[in-house]
Amino acid sequence: MKTADWKRVAPWTKSVSLAVTTFAVALLGTGCNPECVDTFDCRADNGEPPAGQQWVCIDEKCETEPIGQPPVPDAGTPDAGPVDSGTPDSGPVDSGMPDAGPVDSGTPDSGPVDPTPDAGPVDSGTPDAGPVDPTPDAGTPDAGPVTCETTPHDAKLGTLQLQAGFVATETAPLPDGISALGSSPGPTYSFYAVQGGGKDAALYSMGTWPDLQLSPTKLYDVVTPEDRAGSVAVYAGGYLINDGQRVFTGYTTGASGSPGSLSLYDIATPASSSFLTAPKNYSAAAFSNGDTSAVLLNGGGLGTLPTGLGIYGVVTSANPLGTVRVANFPAEGVVASGFTAVADNGVAALGFFNGDFVNVIYGVAPSVVAQAITSGTPLELGSQSPIEVGSDFDSASSFGAGVVVNRGGYDENFSFVSTDVSRFALSTSTGSDTVTVGARAAVLDYVDQCTTVTMLEPLGSDVLVGVADKNGQRLVRLQVAP
Structure with missing residues (x-):
């Protein structure tokens, strides 16, 4: 069935139509x-x-x-007399007197004229009960719209607002082109970084905190020779883990199934460096509990293990290194890999990207993670303690005995718009396998998007925040206030 096509009427045409209709009705009603x-x-x-x-x-x-003066209809032609000379007729000029009634005396009605039109005195000019503003306007013309160039920026945090309970300490410049960085366990924090985001991604030394400077000497190509020589695109990972003996970082490719590799750089013996197959690897964190230590990898497989999204582990406490599947994701509602962090009390924060296209994360007790590593039986992440972030987030890191995330959401252009950086304390009772999640504590608030957080990286019990704005890129160390 064909239907008639309707067109929207612009709002202004509606008012014009109404006015025309009203005039027509009035014309017909009063008549001419x-x-x-x-x-x-x-x-x-x-x-x-x-x-x-x-x-x-x-x-x-x-x-x-x-009666007796019948009307003579106008013939439509001027009379026979001469054209009016413009001189008034022979009668006297109108004296200006109105009709036979007396001139209006100006009295509006039968009552006396009101001697005082209103009760109040003449307005004195005072606008209200308060004093007159001695300087109502400084006379300075409008400086124009507020932009990121004109907005004041703090030297450390730019336009980000540090919240109560946290302290900003040292800063260090962040070189361009850094896709990932990380420090050694400390107390002297040695830094390494991955520079480059494609096939040329490579590992470099950056010195020790806070005197960071990218070395000109490349230490290691973090992409396998096969993928460097191949035709598919390469995407460097956004993580770097330094356990004091090795530096772990990874990448994926644009081929079907997002294949990729985990790079293991041996600090003491670079010639012993190697790669492990790691499809869909996305994030990682170092874990330690008693005699058990591992690098937890959030991805789709590791080495020769069966593939599938989950948490995998490179067991660094084993000699030689071992691999194990640590956690299974829920059977439904999982779309992609997620974020990984381990608090300094050993509680792991493990997550994935769910069916609502939002990142979610769970707290897992260190004893539970250690048991999964040593037994080879993966834990079920869906049965662990959810960390109710309250929104999506695009980065996560440990921050003392807790996890910190950069919260926000994606706009219609698929750009992440951040709202705040918030921390959640994570703890377990003695002998308990259950994680208690603390209330959200805002660390940094965004008052605008002039300053953005580019990364969150652990530094011992503190966190490094990558900050970018009109003054460049830098790392800012944040601590929980004593």
Whole structure:
């Protein structure tokens, strides 16, 4: 069935139509019709004329005149007399007197004239009960719209607002092109970084905190020779783990299934460096509990283990290194890999990207993670303690005995718009396998998008925040206030 096509009427055309319609109705209602056509119309409408008078229709209007002076209809041509010279007739000039009634005395009604029109005095000019502003306007013209270039920026945090309970300490410049960085366990924090985001991604030394400077000497190519020589695109991972003996970092490719590799750089013996197959690897964190230590990898497989999204482990406490599947994701509602962090009390924060296209994360007790590593039986992540972040987030890190995330959401252009950086304390009771998640504590608030957080990286019990704005890129160390 074919239907008629309807068109929207612009709002202004509606008002014009209404005005035209109203005028037409008014015109028809009041009328511009003649009052009369002939004498009979006048008599029919007005009745008998006064005594000695008769009705006449002149210029379509009813008037009376003395009987005996019949009206002469206008022939439509000027009279035979000379053209009016412009001189008034022979009668006296109108004296300006109105009709026979007296001139209006100006008295509005029968009552006396009000001697005081209102009760109040003349306005003194004071706008209200308060004093007159001695300087109502400084006279300075408007400086124009506020932009990121004109907005004041703090030297450390830019336009980010540090919240109560946290302290910003040292800063260090962040070189361009850094896709990942990380420090050694400490107390002297040695830094390494991955520079480059494609096939040329490589590992470099950056010195020790806070005197960071990217070395010009490449230490290791973090992409396998096969993928460097191949035709598919390479995407460097956003993580770097330094356990004091090795530096772990990874990448994926644009081929079907997002294959990739985990790079293991041996600090003491670079020639012993190697790669492990690691499809869909996305994030990682170092874990330690008693005699058990591992690098937890959030991805789709590791080495020769069966593939599938989950948490895998490179068991660094084993010699030689071992691999194990640590956690299974829920059977439904999982779309992609997620974020991984381990608090300094050993509680792991493990997550994935769910069916609502939002990152979610769970707290897992260190004893539970250690048991999964040593037994080879993966834990079920869906049965662990959810960390209710309250929104999506695009980065996560340990921050003392807790996890910190950069919260926000994606806009219609698929750009992440951040709202705040918040921390959740994570703890377990003695002998308990259950994690208690603390209330959200805002660390940094975004008042605008002039300053953005580019990364969150652990530094011992503190966190490094990558900050970018008009003043460049830098790392800022944040601590929980004592």
